[in-house]
Amino acid sequence: MVALARKTLIYEWRRFLPAMLAVGFAGLLQLLQIALVLGIFGSTSLYITGSSADVWIGYPGTQSVGSGRTIDADVESHVLMDPAVQRVEPYIWVDGDWRGPAETGGVSVFVSGIDPSADGLMFSKALPADLRARLAEPDAVVVDRSVLDQLGVELGQTATINGHPVRVVGISSGLRALGGVNVLCSLDTARRLDDDPADAGPTYLVARLRDPSQAEAVAARLRGDTAFGPYTTWSAKDFAKISVRYWLFDTGAGAGVLFLAGIVFLVGAVITSQTLIAAVNGSVREYATLNALGVGVGALRKVVLEQAFWVGALGLLGAGALGVVLMLLARSQDVPVVLNVPAALACILLVMGLAAVSGLAAMRSLRRADPATLLR
Amino acid sequence: MLTATSATPTSAPALLAEGVSKAFVSGQQRTQVLDGLSLSLNAGELTLISGPSGCGKSTLLAILSGLQKVDSGRVHALGSELGLLDLRALERFRLQHTGFVFQGFNLFPALSAFEQVELPLNHMGLSRVEARRRAQESLEEVGLAHRMRLRPSELSGGEKQRVAIARALAKEPELLFADEPTSALDAANGQMIIDILHRIARAHGTTVLCVSHDPRLVVHADRVLAMEDGRILSDRRPHAPDASDHGTPS
Structure with a gap:
């Protein structure tokens, strides 16, 4: 032919x-x-994809990581009872108002209170181990290098979030957020920064499983128990999808x-x-x-x-x-x-x-x- | 009734037109191009239709070759009535039985002479080997054996027309239609094309119908039909012993 x-x-x-x-x-x-x-x-799903948790537990109907509500802290022990779960840790999200030493006015920040221990799950893939260790100091925070000008701050300087003093102990990369600035600190620091008296428990619980491939099944199993107040579960993959989809389609x-x-x-x-x-x-x-x-x-x-x-x-x-x-x-x-x-x-x-x-x-x-x- | 033929009465005509009429309408203007024309052509003859431009000779060619429908009348080609065939069947009929040579050579710039000839054969359901054999043979027949790897841009006008003839010839058609095949060529090349067309009619028994006002063609034609205003005025056989008019067709 x-x-x-x-x-x-x-x-x-x-x-x-x-x-x-x-x-x-x-x-x-x-x-x-x-x-x-x-x-x-x-x-917008960095919190999920940058962490090594397999299952997320949060308030029902949560549309994106940034719009979570607190859940009962006792859910943690319930989750831990499941034989498939290897480790559970709380994750606290606080919306903050940053006032830096330079003249920047107020900057809206997303405070992530995480477990600073070496085997912590949150941001395990995004935060270098030495910076994570430094978060254990009270009022220590880590920020992304791309937002230093925006925050009007340099390494070692102090600022306030919601009126509470914090100190920048480390500068990381790859922690950029959409619609605000990510600030990482320890769970204890985050609790101090949260000035809402209604917030009692953590915003999320994150869990690592012995077999990560079981995430869907375990998430489904942990769901539906109302003994500890309202909460629901997602596999990490699903929650990341929900979060990105929210930003893509609802915005x-x-x-x-x-x-x-x-x-x-x-x-x-x-x-x-x-x-x-x-x-x-x-x-x-x-x-x-x-x-x-x-x-x-x-x-x-x-x-x-x-x-x-x-x-x-x-x-x-x-x-x-x-x-x-x-x-x-x-x-x-x-x-x-x-x-x-x-x-x-x-x-x-x-x-x-x-x-x-x-x-x-x-x-x-x-x-x-x-x-x-x-x-x- | 006098029909425009003088062949032996036993052989059926290759092409037969009966009372063919065709008019073109543009706006309010209606032009009668063919008016109740009847004609019969025999196999193995080179028939030339000549006449002034606008006399309807190209329309007659289009109708006899099944490229255009008639308004009234009938056309039989190789025993099939063309008016009864739909578009697909007409395409199939043309694929199996007809070859065309146009005034413009209409060769694809990207293809070599050999490929131009081979291309239609691919669509006839021939094997690759058979298609190539036929392409080779017909290019040799038109004297282009040594030029068949060249593209149209590397060929002269005469050579291009010979490629076009080889393209039609390779299909081994019973009917070969040529529209002003020599008008774009100089004398020598025109003469060569005429010789080839004549030889095809003789050697392959092909019915060759050629439309032209080129006077050089007249001496080579077995039969010459002169047309004017949609009618055939005269029907001559230049080489026949009685080369007189056979009458005016109805």
Whole structure:
């Protein structure tokens, strides 16, 4: 079989270049947008993904980590009784008002009160061991290096949270938050900083299991007991998903992403289909001749679709290569970008869908390939 | 009734048109291009239709080859009535039985001469080996054996038209239609194309119908039909002993 589609694509590559660029840039835009959104909104589940807990216990109906309510401290002993549970520790979330030594005004901070012991679960993946150990000092806090200016503070300086004095004993990285600033301290310090008399117990309990793969089952088992007041359980994976989804969809950010994805699709499809239509029109007399010789319209359509496929595939290849370079560049500049397999697949699907739609549009102009018009 | 044929009465005509009419409407204007034309063509002959531009000769070619439908009348090609075939069946008919050569050569810029010829054969259900054998043979027949790896941009006008003829010929069609095949070529190349078309009719028994106002073609044609205003004015056989008019068709 003579590979008409591919040979034409190679021989007349200049003609197809705009379509490949359009597809490529549409793919690249989409890829970076998704990576940025995942990176930024992924930070809303940092508390979960940066920790080594397998099961989270918190107030029922909690929509994101930052919107938890206190639960009864006695739940801890109930959870510990489950044979699958290896370790349980409280996690206290306090919304605070930071007043730094420099003139910054009030800064809204998210205080995370964690167990500072070496085998603590919270932030075990995000906080270096030496910094964690320093949190054991009373009123010691650790902040991310990216927020020092925002907080108007330097290492060793003191500030106040909710009117209580704290001292910065360490500076970490990778602790950026969305909509505020993360401040890490010990459970004892957090209790002192919480000025709400209604807050009696911890905001969450986090548990590590002997077999992490049992998280779903154990979470389900621990749920539904009301003897200790209202609480519910999630596997860490589920809670992270809930948290990210809340930010994506309940804040309108997700709608923005989808809207932009639609625009990118539309613009890419318009440019690509126009290029493919021009390519079809450029060969319309040859196509008509083939049709006169009895080659069916269906076979000609296949040629156009195949060209669209190759344009999509080559554009995707370019977008992929450039995307990796740009992601590495972003990483090196502390820009949060994350790409996972479903997101990458979504990008591929979008780009190939764009190419397919453009191919279908170009196929319509094959109707002009009427062999009778060659006899004039 | 006088029909425009002088072949032996035993062989059925390869192409038969009966009372064919065709009009084009543009806006309020209605132009009658063909008006009750009847015609019969025999296998193995090179028939030339000549006439001034706008006389309807290209429309007649389109109708006889099944590229256009008639308003009234009937066209029989190789025993099939074309008017009864749907679009798919017409495509299939053309694929199996017809070849075309157009004024413009209409070759794909990206393909070599060999691939241009091989491409339609791929769609005929021939094996790869058979398709290649036929492509090779027909390119040799039009004298392009040494040029078949070249793309159209590397071929002269005459060579391009020979590739187009080879593309039609390789299908081994019973009917070969040519529309002004020499008008874009110089004298020498035009002469070569005429010789090839004539040889195809002779050697393969192909019914060749050629539309042209090129006077050089007349001497090579077995039969010359002169058209004007949608009717056939004269029907001559330049080489026949009685090369006089056989009458005006109905």
